[in-house]
Amino acid sequence: xxxxxxTAIVPIREQNYAEWYQQVIKAADMAENSDVRGCMVIKPWGxxxxxxxxxxxxxxxxxxxxxxxxxPIFIPKSYFEKEAEHVEGFAKECAIVTHSRLEPDGAGGLxxxxxxxxxxxxxxxxxxxxxxxxxxxxxSYRDLPLLINQWANIVRWExxxxxxxxxxxxxxxxxHTVHETEAEAMEETRKMLGVYATFAKEFxxxxxxxxxxxxxxxxxxxxxxxxxxxxMQDKKALQSGTSHFLGQNFAKSSGIRYQSRxxxxxxxxxxxxxxxxxxxxxxxxxxxxxxxLVLPPKIAPSHVVIIPIYRNEEEHEQVITFAKELEKxxxxxxxxxxxxxxxxxxxxxxxxxxxxxxxxxxxxVRIEIGPRDIAxxxxxxxxxxxxxxxxxxxxxxxxxxxIPTALSAMQEGYYQRALAFREExxxxxDDKDQFYKYFTPKNSGQPEIHGGFANAHWCGSEVxxxxxxxxxxxSIRCIPFESKEEAGKCICCGKESRRRVxxxxxx
RNA sequence: CGGGAUGUAGCGCAGUCCGGUAGCGCGCUCGGUUCGGGACCGAGAGGCCGGAGGUUCAAAUCCUCUCAUCCCGACCA
Numbered sequence: 300x301x302x303x304x305x306t307a308i309v310p311i312r313e314q315n316y317a318e319w320y321q322q323v324i325k326a327a328d329m330a331e332n333s334d335v336r337g338c339m340v341i342k343p344w345g346x347x348x349x350x351x352x353x354x355x356x357x358x359x360x361x362x363x364x365x366x367x368x369x370x371p372i373f374i375p376k377s378y379f380e381k382e383a384e385h386v387e388g389f390a391k392e393c394a395i396v397t398h399s400r401l402e403p404d405g406a407g408g409l410x411x412x413x414x415x416x417x418x419x420x421x422x423x424x425x426x427x428x429x430x431x432x433x434x435x436x437x438x439s440y441r442d443l444p445l446l447i448n449q450w451a452n453i454v455r456w457e458x459x460x461x462x463x464x465x466x467x468x469x470x471x472x473x474x475h476t477v478h479e480t481e482a483e484a485m486e487e488t489r490k491m492l493g494v495y496a497t498f499a500k501e502f503x504x505x506x507x508x509x510x511x512x513x514x515x516x517x518x519x520x521x522x523x524x525x526x527x528x529x530x531m532q533d534k535k536a537l538q539s540g541t542s543h544f545l546g547q548n549f550a551k552s553s554g555i556r557y558q559s560r561x562x563x564x565x566x567x568x569x570x571x572x573x574x575x576x577x578x579x580x581x582x583x584x585x586x587x588x589x590x591x592l593v594l595p596p597k598i599a600p601s602h603v604v605i606i607p608i609y610r611n612e613e614e615h616e617q618v619i620t621f622a623k624e625l626e627k628x629x630x631x632x633x634x635x636x637x638x639x640x641x642x643x644x645x646x647x648x649x650x651x652x653x654x655x656x657x658x659x660x661x662x663x664v665r666i667e668i669g670p671r672d673i674a675x676x677x678x679x680x681x682x683x684x685x686x687x688x689x690x691x692x693x694x695x696x697x698x699x700x701x702i703p704t705a706l707s708a709m710q711e712g713y714y715q716r717a718l719a720f721r722e723e724x725x726x727x728x729d730d731k732d733q734f735y736k737y738f739t740p741k742n743s744g745q746p747e748i749h750g751g752f753a754n755a756h757w758c759g760s761e762v763x764x765x766x767x768x769x770x771x772x773x774s775i776r777c778i779p780f781e782s783k784e785e786a787g788k789c790i791c792c793g794k795e796s797r798r799r800v801x802x803x804x805x806x
Numbered sequence: 807c808g809g810g811a812u813g814u815a816g817c818g819c820a821g822u823c824c825g826g827u828a829g830c831g832c833g834c835u836c837g838g839u840u841c842g843g844g845a846c847c848g849a850g851a852g853g854c855c856g857g858a859g860g861u862u863c864a865a866a867u868c869c870u871c872u873c874a875u876c877c878c879g880a881c882c883a
Contacts, residue, residue, distance in 0.1 A: 332875095471883080538883060578883095649843085655844050806882095
């Protein structure tokens, strides 16, 4: 084994970002491709992150008045057909169940049988099936608002997949709400986007830009789509969550009507919003480094690993006893409302082997305990946000305050680092040539990391949007809520523009 | 669905051009020495070479067909 290796992950980010991403996942043992095309197996370390995401978000949903429910994974084709735009948007990526039975084929195998009278679509999203229920649940304005969330798996038959970022099956949460008025529905749409933005910041240490999608980028069937966009370390944008104002489109197609205060029948106003396991991809690409996964402590499956170091059985005994005592003390610890979990890694591997194992998994704090430490009643502490070799001797009695403090500092540090990175790579551009130059790699054969977020004027025309997409593979990520009215010239056609939008390459 | 590539041990690969009955590294198992920055020694297990047909005394290797995967495009959270 070479001792000259500089980094735990090969290739490093700047050599081949896409490959680096795959290797980080593999090194941290988070997930793997399954034999089922396009589907992933989420392994315990990756799934624990998802569970932490779920736990935190679920509380936020609950606090904003939502309740969880569960709807069928199968959607009758006829439900799907009711909303024209919706059909158009998802038709090309549906898995369809047409049969209900297997029979012997006479050659030792099985053949499908029992054709269904109506095919079922495996949900790519649930607006239509949930709408059918909502139509029954809602009859009066007194039934509103109806605030429902479901945690589920969904299937979108993607042609090209990447672990966590785009898989044929993925896990997500979809909120579906029904409101009496347009204003209330719009407020809900905004509110839940805000919840996502807060969650991203507070838990994922991920700074996001909130904004509105353009007509061509919005959800099929929505009137308006809001999104949170985050910058990854290759300066590309990742849509990390969406919230849709559906107007009365789905209410009309599903028949969600209520009797108003004046006794009239009115179509309700609905919203839907979701985040998925893609957030884990965001997490990886926003924070990880050339030594592997880096996890914001508030979302990490475990926070501290204790690595006993010893030379013989006698020392082992002494060190392990000491380590177990510490582990016990740590069980009481928490930081910012998050319980601290500790690993004790006493595997028969060299200490450095164990250290690197946990570095690659992104555990925030590593604690080495050897005979020398016990003699001095200290331990050596290393943080994932510092160099692998940087260690600090900490007195044992200070650990219970040191650890939570370090975790909080790391959480904040990662956010600040990601925010600084995004700001460094966000520019205002008013010149078309400069814009094209900004998004053109110097080495076209193997493009280097380039570009970023470009704040530029856009006239609002889909023609210009499409032109830039064709020329540069750059799209309008969103029209930020924060963008203020400002006279300017469209970066593409030069016509009058009222505001800047964010252009970027995206996932 | 178009263009390109690849299928050989759990993983990564060599062997294919030029046919002769399968090898390397890592990992794994056992024993021992190690352990404060990716250890070492010794022993061992593990492969009908993606599948089907063909050519041949003989096929991982040549031919035909097929299946699968990956990359690049069109599409997407």
